[in-house]
Amino acid sequence: MNKQPTSSRRLNVRGVKTISASRYQQIIAATGVVLVLIIPTGAAVRLTQSGLGCENWPKCTEEAFVPEWGFHAWIEFGNRLISGVIGVIVLAAAFGAYRRVPKRPDLIPWAWGLVVGVIAQVVLGGVTVWVDLHPIFVGAHFLLSIVLIWNALVLWMKGRTDLEPIQETTGVSGTNNQTMVLNLSRAVMFVSTLVLVIGTLVTGTAPNSGDSQAIRLTFDLRLIAQIHSATAWIMVAFIVALGVKLAKSKHMKLVQLLLAFSVLQGGIGYLQYWLGVPPLLVELHVTGSLAVWCTALWLHLTIVEQTPAVRPTTPDLSGRGARAQDLRPQSLEGQAT
Ligand code: HEM
Numbered sequence: 001m002n003k004q005p006t007s008s009r010r011l012n013v014r015g016v017k018t019i020s021a022s023r024y025q026q027i028i029a030a031t032g033v034v035l036v037l038i039i040p041t042g043a044a045v046r047l048t049q050s051g052l053g054c055e056n057w058p059k060c061t062e063e064a065f066v067p068e069w070g071f072h073a074w075i076e077f078g079n080r081l082i083s084g085v086i087g088v089i090v091l092a093a094a095f096g097a098y099r100r101v102p103k104r105p106d107l108i109p110w111a112w113g114l115v116v117g118v119i120a121q122v123v124l125g126g127v128t129v130w131v132d133l134h135p136i137f138v139g140a141h142f143l144l145s146i147v148l149i150w151n152a153l154v155l156w157m158k159g160r161t162d163l164e165p166i167q168e169t170t171g172v173s174g175t176n177n178q179t180m181v182l183n184l185s186r187a188v189m190f191v192s193t194l195v196l197v198i199g200t201l202v203t204g205t206a207p208n209s210g211d212s213q214a215i216r217l218t219f220d221l222r223l224i225a226q227i228h229s230a231t232a233w234i235m236v237a238f239i240v241a242l243g244v245k246l247a248k249s250k251h252m253k254l255v256q257l258l259l260a261f262s263v264l265q266g267g268i269g270y271l272q273y274w275l276g277v278p279p280l281l282v283e284l285h286v287t288g289s290l291a292v293w294c295t296a297l298w299l300h301l302t303i304v305e306q307t308p309a310v311r312p313t314t315p316d317l318s319g320r321g322a323r324a325q326d327l328r329p330q331s332l333e334g335q336a337t
Contacts, residue, residue: 016099017099018099018100018101019096019099019100019101020100020101021100021101021102021159021162021163022163024096024097024100024159025156025159025160025163027089027092027093027096028093028152028155028156028159029156030089031086031089031090031093031114031152032149032152032153032156034082034085034086034089035086035145035148035149035152036149036290036294037082038079038082038083038086038145039142039145039286039287039290040283040286040287040290041075041078041079041082042079042141042142042145043282043283043286043287044075044079044283045075045076045079045210046138046208046209046210047208047210047279047280047282047283048071048072048075048279049072049210049211050071050072050073050075050076051076051133051210051211052072052076053067053070053071053072053073053074053075053076053077054067054073054076054077054080060073060076060077060080086118087118090114090115090117090118091115093111093114093115093155094108094111094112094114094115096111097111097112100159102162104158104159104162106158107155107158107159110151110154110155110158111155113151113155114148114151114152114155117144117147117148117151118148120144121141121144121145121148124137124140124141124144125141128140128141132211132213132214132215133209133210133211133214133215134214134215135200135201135203135204135205135209135214135215135216135217136204136217138200138203138204138209138210139197139200139201139203139204140200142196142200143196143197143200146193146196146293149290149293149294149297150297153294153297153298153301154301157301157302157305166305166306167250167306168306168308169306169308170246170249170251170303170306170307171246171248171249171250171251172245172246172249177245178307178308180245181242181245181246181303181307182303182304182307184238184241184242184245185242185299185300185303185304186300187238188235188238188239188242188258188296188299188300189296189297189300191231191234191235191238192235192292192293192296193293194231195228195231195232195235195289195292196289196293198224198227198228198231199228199289201217201219201224201228202221202224202225202228203282204216204217204219205217205218205219205220205221205224206221206277207277208277208279208282225273228269229266229269229270229273232262232265232266232269233266235262236259236262236263236266239255239258239259239262239296240259242255243255243256243259251299251302251303254295254298254299254302255299257295258292258295258296258299261288261291261292261295262292264288265285265288265289265291265292268281268284268285268288269285272284272285
């Protein structure tokens with residue numbers, strides 16, 4: 001009798017260890033979590049002036065990898081620790097993509113995208129220190145992390161189609177309406193990304209540089225903060241318009257969450273501006289920007305995936321085409337046991 005294996009790691013007919021789709025999804029979910037986590041911890045290093053909390057690399061002190069207890073040392077060390085975890089986990093995602101069953105060659109470039117992105121982050125991080133924390137490089141470092149989160153979420157959405165059927169509809173009827181929903185969702189994505197980009201310019205102009213010697217951008221702080229907040233209001237307007245179109249659909253909860261995060265984030269933004277950017281509020285604002293952007297992205301990818309009227313002309317987020325062919329001869333799960 002052909003017994004089904006209970007473990008998520010199995011052997012295929014060539015004796016190569018394989019990974020089940022659900023275990024691979026867990027690896028990608030964990031990758032997404034650490035890629036999100038590194039942003040507030042990185043900001044904490046800057047905001048608490050802990051950049052030199054560890055004076056050596058790769059060891060923290062001359063004698064030890066792990067520092068003795070100390071606020072700055074542990075903020076910096078915590079950030080290094082998460083960077084190390086990211087390095088290991090993106091390699092697991094890349095190599096795991098070849099061993100995943102059912103096979104999904106369409107996932108492999110996305111998995112390697114994570115590795116390339118992390119290598120680019122290491123190089124960019126080095127250059128940022130080399131140019132004395134120039135704000136443009138600090139901002140680019142943040143924005144590249146955002147790109148990596150996008151990569152991880154697309155990979156997760158593609159991979160999950162082996163585990164649960166995708167819904168065939170957004171719950172909005174009529175091709176015109178569907179196209180309108182998709183365009184509004186694109187607008188939310190575009191403007192929210194613009195808010196992040198301009199936010200990094202506000203940060204580059206504001207005083208929290210992480211090093212008292214660091215160069216500052218020469219924008220008028222009031223003006224650049226006004227442009228940033230005006231763009232945030234435009235984003236809110238698009239979210240409301242999207243909410244009106246999706247009013248009776250199952251996406252409404254996500255739209256409401258996005259709206260709540262955006263309003264809260266805006267409130268923190270104004271408060272930190274009026275209070276002269278206290279580090280704790282800036283830390284909250286950085287974390288809030290992730291909540292806003294990740295929710296907008298999640299909503300957008302779900303809408304793209306579930307819009308039949310536009311699916312042929314948009315990138316195949318469902319991954320179904322590849323899946324159908326890959327399932328043919330390679331699906332050898334459990335045969336060796
Ligand atoms: C609601 C959507 C908003 C999002 C997604 C957002 C996002 C961001 C991001 C990503 C940064 C840069 C963080 C960094 O580079 O470390 C930033 C900085 C900043 N934002 Fe916003 N923001 C929003 C709304 C606002 C509003 C309404 C204001 C009000 C003036 C505001 C004020 C600021 C200020 C003052 C900074 C600079 C803080 C610093 O680093 O010293 N933001 N924002």
